Amino acid sequence: MLVITMSEKKIKKVGIIGCGVIGTLVAQSIEKKIVSCDELVLYDHIQNKATELKASIHFPATVVQNLDEMLKLKPTVIVEAASQKAVRDYIKPITSKGINIIVMSSGALIGANYESEKIQVPSGAIGGLDAISSAALTKITKVHLTTKKNPRAFEMDNKQPKLIYEGSSEEAAKLYPRSMNVASTLSFIVKPAKVQVRLISDPTIKRNTHEIKVKWQFGEMLLCFSNDPHPQNPRTSALAAWSAIKLLSNLLKD
Ligand SMILES: NC(=O)c1ccc[n+]([C@@H]2O[C@H](COP(=O)([O-])OP(=O)(O)OC[C@H]3O[C@@H](n4cnc5c(N)ncnc54)[C@H](O)[C@@H]3O)[C@@H](O)[C@H]2O)c1
Incomplete structure (x- = not known):
């Protein structure tokens, strides 16, 4: 029989950039165990948003002040739920560390030449x-x-x-x-x-x-x-957040 102790089990951390509507729904899905994850790392350039989100959920979460702090905590996946500017500023530092990024602000990818298999774009508010x-x-x-x-x-x-x-x-x-x-x-x-x-x-x-x-x-x-x-x-439909949650859940499967 194979016994896996906590120290051997890979800790799954999800970073969330942008603690607004989509970031909150993603964090709540993790709290409800719809997505299998051990820890959250939260960042918003309006720091109150991240601290308020942490306070509203009953789940281990660390609030960080910037992207560097988030990267030091080595998240498994980062969900961008912020803005096109956030994608432009953060996508390269994230993918160059080999970390998957789920991009919600997909308009930022138009005309850009980001070549990385770590960039994941969910179906968002549509399907098919x-x-x-x-x-x-x-x-x-x-x-x-x-x-x-x-x-x-x-x-x-x-x-x-x-x-x-x-x-x-x-x-x-x-x-x-x-x-x-x-x-x-x-x-x-x-x-x-x-x-x-x-x-x-x-x-x-x-x-x-x-x-x-x-x-x-x-x-x-x-x-x-x-x-x-x-x-x-x-402007935002719940389906967009659920498409990120579904993709996150697939990426974090054992
Ligand atoms: N792909 C889709 O189909 C789809 C659908 C809806 C929304 N979106 C996009 O997803 C993003 C999030 O949507 P939302 O409804 O959660 O927005 P929101 O306004 O509710 O939340 C965005 C949060 O990100 C923070 N933020 C903005 N720029 C940031 C930066 N550079 N660094 C850190 N934090 C920053 C804001 O302070 C805010 O708390 C938006 O860009 C939106 O256009 C995509």
Whole structure:
């Protein structure tokens, strides 16, 4: 019989950069043991956010002041749930240490040349990426993404549906870095095809909706997602956090 003592068992540590809506949901999933992990390391550039998150969960957690301190604690995986800037600033120091990083702010990866198998991009607020990436192996001719959110998500108060952007996923990710991660994620999958994006501020809807139409060599696809926005951040859908939790759980499997 093989007996593994605590000292021999590999300690699983998860680092969270950004203790807002997604970071909190990830930490809570760990507290609830949905993800197998022994310790959390929390960082937010607004330190109160990290200390408040630590205080709100019943789970071993260390709050650090910066990325270097986090790296010294040797996390197994780091979840970026902060901003595109955070990705640009931290991705290289993390991957060069051989640590997996789950990137939520996927717009930061557009046009960048980060080559590392340690970079993990979850499906975020959409899905069906397996089918789309299968089609991309042959030829995708058209990809249209229509995203509708309540004006609250854009800090607008239009009373009628309003088209606020139409164009490429690359430009959309730059102009709307906090609302267009779906467009970025999709654009990695459909390469070399391009994603045409329409972004609509619509007061008649309560949910964040993403409609994806794909035309490819052997057929068409229509995928629709209608996600409840998070009460504290109407731009973010709970599905985005759960996609990170699922990916984290896979990465931490024994
Ligand atoms: N991939 C997707 O489908 C998807 C979906 C929703 C949100 N997102 C993205 O995920 C990220 C997090 O979303 P959220 O809803 O949790 O946002 P949030 O605003 O609720 O939380 C972000 C937290 O990160 C902290 N932060 C920001 N920049 C930082 C930095 N440089 N270093 C350390 N901490 C920093 C903020 O203080 C804040 O506490 C955003 O960039 C958002 O656009 C992606």
